[in-house]
Amino acid sequence: MPTVSMKVNGDTVSGEVEGRTLLVEFLRDTLGLTGTHVGCDTSQCGACVVHVDGKAVKACTALALACEGQSVTTIEGLAKNGALHPMQEAFRENHGLQCGFCTPGMIMSAVDIVKRNGKKVKEATIRAELDGNICRCTGYHNIVKAIQDGASKM
Amino acid sequence: MHDFNYHRPTKAADAQKLIKKHKDGALMSGGMTLVPTMKQRLAAPSDIIDLTGLGNSGVKVLKTKVTVHAGTTHAEVATDKDLKKAIPSLCALAGGIGDPHVRNCGTIGGSIANNDPAADYPAALVALDATVVTSKRKLSADKFFKGMFETALSRDEIVMAVEFPIPDKSGYAKFPNPASRYAMVGVYVADHGKGNVRVAVTGAGAGVFRQKAMEKALSADFSANAVSGIATKADDLNEDIHASAEYRAHLVGVMAKRAVAGAK
Structure with missing residues (x-):
């Protein structure tokens, strides 16, 4: 079986995988990082969003071997020294979740949205940029509020 | 998903050699269609030759x-x-x-x-x-x-x-499927100057096609009004749960107008 090595949340990791092993399977099953969720498994819901070399991608549609040598950040990698990332804090403050299943992907997308659109990102931009993240509980309202709040504190 | 051998060549010549050698292999670029297709077992290549390594x-x-x-x-x-x-x-x-x-x-x-x-x-x-x-x-x-x-x-x-x-002016308008964002109908218009206008339609038929009657009208007058009343035949257009062929034919006209109006 081929071996893959990459950086995950700053640590160099490696493991045996198959050609068909998805990045999300490697993260969850091999590394035990179960914060990245699999919702639809068809690249639509965005619960599996992680950052690969700084870009937000759907880990259910990326091959683990294609990430060889790359740097991956998952939801577990956002908090620093026991303090939540400002975006995580904003989701808590604004109650940007109900069941919480989509939340890891929402937060990873949110951080990416702010990185590309700045701290003063407009509500309409956030709503458009959330195209690839589905929440079936909240109606998005508090998620959008949380992202605006988190953006101002990032 | 069925398993496969994964290759990530760094040179185009090597990629070409690999795909020649592996008759049941497939080239992959971003994988945004191929990976979901393999997951559904609609494709089961023996080898994946990932082109992203070419840079x-x-x-x-x-x-x-x-x-x-x-x-x-x-x-x-x-x-x-x-x-x-x-x-x-x-x-x-x-x-x-x-x-x-x-x-x-x-x-x-x-x-x-x-x-x-x-x-x-x-x-x-x-x-x-x-x-x-x-x-x-x-x-x-x-x-x-x-x-x-x-x-x-x-x-x-x-x-x-x-x-x-680089055209003088061009515009694109699509009516996206609300779930997938694929075009139910998308129309791209481009004014290349000297009366050369091209109009291409996606999403409506079996593949992209040119709407020549609209090209002719826009060549004479590049304005949204010029395409008013130019019908697209529904005969060969796609029909599915999202839209009938007639509806798609109608959308070609609407999207063409929007594309021209928004052309820059």
Whole structure:
């Protein structure tokens, strides 16, 4: 079986995988990082969003071997020294979740949205940029509020 | 998903050798269509030859033409500053494909090689009269796209770049499927000057096609009014749970008007 090595949340990791092993399977099953969720498994819901070399991608549609040598950040990698990332804090403050299943992907997308659109990102931009993240509980309202709040504190 | 051998060559020549050697293999670029297709077991290649290792990406804007390398992602095309000045409609089109995560991976080369009948890029290539540069030859967009999921590419031929002449004005409007963002109908119009206007339609038929009656009318008068009353025949158009053929035919007219009105 081929071996893959990459950086995950700053640590160099490696493991045996198959050609068909998805990045999300490697993260969850091999590394035990179960914060990245699999919702639809068809690249639509965005619960599996992680950052690969700084870009937000759907880990259910990326091959683990294609990430060889790359740097991956998952939801577990956002908090620093026991303090939540400002975006995580904003989701808590604004109650940007109900069941919480989509939340890891929402937060990873949110951080990416702010990185590309700045701290003063407009509500309409956030709503458009959330195209690839589905929440079936909240109606998005508090998620959008949380992202605006988190953006101002990032 | 069935298992496969994974290859990530760094040179185009090596990629070509690999696909020649592995008769049941498949080339993969961003993988945004191929991976989901394999997951559904609609494709089960023995080998995946991942082209992202070639580093063949980037946009180069010259005086009269633009070259977009095949591995350029939709996100890169959407945000390229020089391209925004040269062909803004192409940036807008790329920014409307899928969602942000898909745009970070999906590439122009992968999209056109797949030739999904509802993909956006084929309309851009045909309306802009683009040239596809492959590992073996150059061919016009008109000759490149063949029909549903079919192109002129041979099995071991790799798309390397797309060359776009810079038009005087161009615009793209699509009616996206609200779930997938694929075009139910998308119309790209391009005014190349001297009475040469091209109108390409995606999403409506088995593959991208030119709406020649509209081209003629717009060549005489490049305004939204000029396409009023020009019907598109519903006979060969797609019909599914999202829209009837007649509805799609109607949308061609509406999208053409919007594309012309928004042309820059």
